[in-house]
Amino acid sequence: MPISPQAYRPEAKLLELGEGFFDPVAPADFPDTRTRFRNDRAAAQIGLDALTDDEWTRHFGRFEPLPDTLPQPFALRYHGHQFRNYNPDLGDGRGFTFAQMRDDRGRLMDLGTKGSGQTPWSRAGDGRLTLKGGVREILATEMLEALNVPTSRTLSLIETGEELQRGDEPSPTRSAVLVRLNHSHVRIGSFQRLAYHRDEAALRKLVGYTLRNLYDEDNDDPVRLLDLVVGRTARLAARYMAAGFVHGVLNSDNINVTGESFDYGPWRFAPTWDPAFTAAYFDHQGLYAFGRQPEAIHWDVMQLAVALRHIAESDPLVAALDQFGPRYQSEVTQAILWRLGVRPRDPDTDRDLVQATERALRTSSVGIDRFFFDAFGGELPGTYDEPWAEVRAAVASYEPRKDRSHPYWSGEPCSMLIDEVEAIWAPIAGHDDWTALNTKVAVIRGMSQALAD
Structure with a gap:
């Protein structure tokens, strides 16, 4: 197995907790495994980017154990308030923790699944994930990572060959199993x-x-x-x-x-x-x-x-x-200054700028992504008149944290509104065309480079 001994640092810390915290489970036996998304950028951070395609599907579609980590999958036990109502009948119902390892920053990471089959906590569910649900998670995690939100990352999406019945989308619909890379699945x-x-x-x-x-x-x-x-x-x-x-x-x-x-x-x-x-x-x-x-x-x-x-x-x-x-x-305050592309000054001045920005966004019809694209670096275009005068005056004294030389700034803002999500899914559903998804992921990663410190 082509794993770098320097980059791959397996762990099994979950076992320290003992049986009362989880249940050993077996993954579903899927009729097919076709890799649809492979995040080698994330895999490189845990030493798994050199896996062959066959190894990838064996580990992330059939869930053969990875070397020297958890011996088998574990469904975690938990409760929770759902819309403020306490539910004591929760737990991993269509997922499990499959492996643990250190990333390139030394953090303990979990490989967790979604759609990997039934567990003792599935209740009436089938333990499966729709392919559309997996595509949506790819788009969410890629976009949030680019926008500096601490998020899990979608490591893998594999289509599994089952036809699922769902009440909230046309059925039967295609199935998938997703693997996410997460800094812990321990929840409140x-x-x-x-x-x-x-x-x-x-x-x-x-x-x-x-x-x-x-x-x-x-x-x-x-x-x-x-x-x-x-x-x-x-x-x-x-x-x-x-x-x-x-x-x-x-x-x-x-x-x-x-x-x-x-x-x-x-x-x-x-x-x-x-x-x-x-x-x-x-x-x-x-x-x-x-x-x-x-x-x-x-x-x-x-x-x-x-x-x-x-x-x-x-x-x-x-x-x-x-x-x-x-x-x-x-x-x-720090997060909005980051999106504005300016360096912080002092707490009072920074807070005034952020409050002015929120007021103007709330009272105007300007899109969120459009505004932050146009204002990046601290200079508002002339098309921004009322109610933007206060923002224009406040941001003018700020130093840009990064210039606009990246090619991203010569195009249009990258957004991820619901109509585009549906437009990306339509060719996949209609004729198995993944071009729009792959193109969008590349555009998002370009935006990430343009925004990154």
Whole structure:
């Protein structure tokens, strides 16, 4: 097997937790395995880019174990609040953790699946993923990575040859199995489950596992863990906003403790800065609308604090939780300045610029991606008149963090609105033409180079 011994650094840290945290499972036996997306850029960061095509399908379509990591797949156990209603019947229902390894930054990474078959937590589900759902996840993760949002990455998408029945798209529809590269699948809901069962020993073990393996801290202090999670999730909420992204389902089982976004179902990018814009057709109350995402993520982190109350005093937990708001404000300022392509100056001046930008976006009909494309580097075109006068005056004194010499800036802004997602899928569904998807991924990666520090 062509694995670089320098780049491939396998781990099996999950086994430290023991049987009470997961269930051994077997992958589905698919009738076919056809690789549709192979992310060698991500694979290189974990030493797997040299896999042959046959090895790729064996490991990521048939799930032969990778060397020296987990001996078999494990479906994780967790609970969670779903649209603020507690559900104790959750867990990995169509996925599992397949392997762990260090990336090129030394972080512990999980290879997790979506659509890999039924588990004890599947309930009435078939454990499968539609091919369209896999394509949508590729587009979401590529776009978010380019826009500086901490996100899982789609490592592999393999079509599996089954015809699936679904109520929300034309059926039968094609099936796939997806592998994501993620900085942990430990969720807020993982802690909620242990608190629900009043298993204080297991809670302490999970706190220690998380701090040692995901934060590189040699302690087991639950207050310290909450403080770290508050910081990471405040950053995530801020970067969602700067990206104009709506996750759609910010339940506590969909928030991991490293603050890395993952598990993309009914996501959307907002066309304009509309706080009421929603991604999920079933979010009738707008609980996870674009403008309410910071509130939603804060609420989820509160549930982590409630769970940790079983093993920590309430006052220091509340003090840590109270830092979410100030940290979010600092993070959203940094995130919007990053998209504007300017260097920070001082907190008060930066905050004034960001607030002016948000007001103008909210009261105008200018698209989010159009504005940040035009304004990158700090100089607004003359076509931006009222209500942009305050932004123009404020941003003029800022130093660009990067010039506009990259070819991306000579074209049009790269967006990912729902109509384009459907247009990319249509030729795949109609005549198995993947050109539009591959072209879009290349354009997104070009934008990433243009934006990157």
